[in-house]
Amino acid sequence: MIWFLSIPLLALLALLQTTIFRQILFLDGSLDLLLVAVICWSMLRPEEGLVWALLGGIFADIFSGGPFGITAIACLLVAICIGALHGRLWTRSPIAVMAIAMFGTVIAHLASVALLVFFGHPLEVGYLLAYVTLPTAFLNTIASVPVYLALRRLHFVGAPVLAEEEA
């Protein structure tokens, strides 16, 4: 990976998340492009996906009023799950990308809710899963394929040998 690109890219995605995507609601959910990027990069490069998850989570936590670090942990758990499955799933299929984006979103939200409850936030889990997580998972699933394709190009730019092998 072209390392110097990941930090501004993730910072920009966090900025767009707080200024634009969180203003456009579908039920109570919204597109989480930062999480989608972390999921897609974890599919392409599991080890770097872990670093993206930590950095992306930290950037998101800067714009959050909740306990610092919980988004980072939630993103890391998703990246670990995807990395653990790497090589066992055929992740180049669009269906697989969409399925992983959907389940990744659900895992991230479950982790986030669990941590918030742990820190004493009284949340109605059933309502949040139905009105926040499911709409977000739906939007993330739709966005996952174009994001994956865009990041795949970046992945090949950073590693032309891989591009030749996969071609």
Added chain:
Amino acid sequence: MFNPRRRFFLIALALLLAAVGLVVLGQVGIIQPVQDLALRGVSGAQHTISTTFFNVRDFITAPRNLQELIQRNNQLEAQVAQLEAELVTLQEQASEADALRALLGAARQQPENRYLVAQVIGRDTNPFLHYLILDEGSDAGVRRGMPVVNEKGLVGRVTEVSSTASKVQLIIDPNSVINARIQTSRAEGVLVGQSTGGLQMIYIPQNVTVTTGDLVVTSGLGGGFPPEILIGRVISVHKRDYELYQTAVIEPRNDFTSLEMVLIITNFEPVQIGPLQGTTS
């Protein structure tokens, strides 16, 4: 040295521990200055992006004005591009003026308060929490605990401040707790935010009659908010004879999804009653 799978899990474990460490540091308060610094660095960009977003959204969601634009387009073909740009700017200025006029009206109702107008430049990235990011911070005199209102009533309170931005916990956040009063019966209770984006008033004494439509205002008890700020109205009451208190569901007057400008009450000092209770909070 390690096979790839083992290496992956070792990195994962190290980063997970680092993240847990961040959470611990965040709880202790060590991360706060770094977070403030980062927020200060990006608040300008946040302001630009959110203003552009509001302009585009207002342009798209104004069908009547769009029709006017189309008519002008037919009449003045040569100048259409210039007029469109001009109109969008004017529309934004007009809506900003409307918002300021409404806020000014609210400010005049309570002349004893000093207000600072702030623009909403961001929302909480965590979808389960309800916080706003405003474009005014400690440089403009904003302090932690200051109440935030608009022309419709109470919005929330400032929870974090950097030099150029501040975070506001909305009253609908699940962690928000406000001492409130039902205006007609003067019954007091505690208003708590709900995950559903609504409000619930708890600890209302059983002997008080609460009816649908009653207005709910801040009581001023506890010193967290000034008294008599409008919050919402009662939409349903839950009273059971075997319970100590009754509860009511409150509909907030504000639509928190479309807030663009707010007023921070800058001359209100929240009272710290922690020491009186013998514990610090």
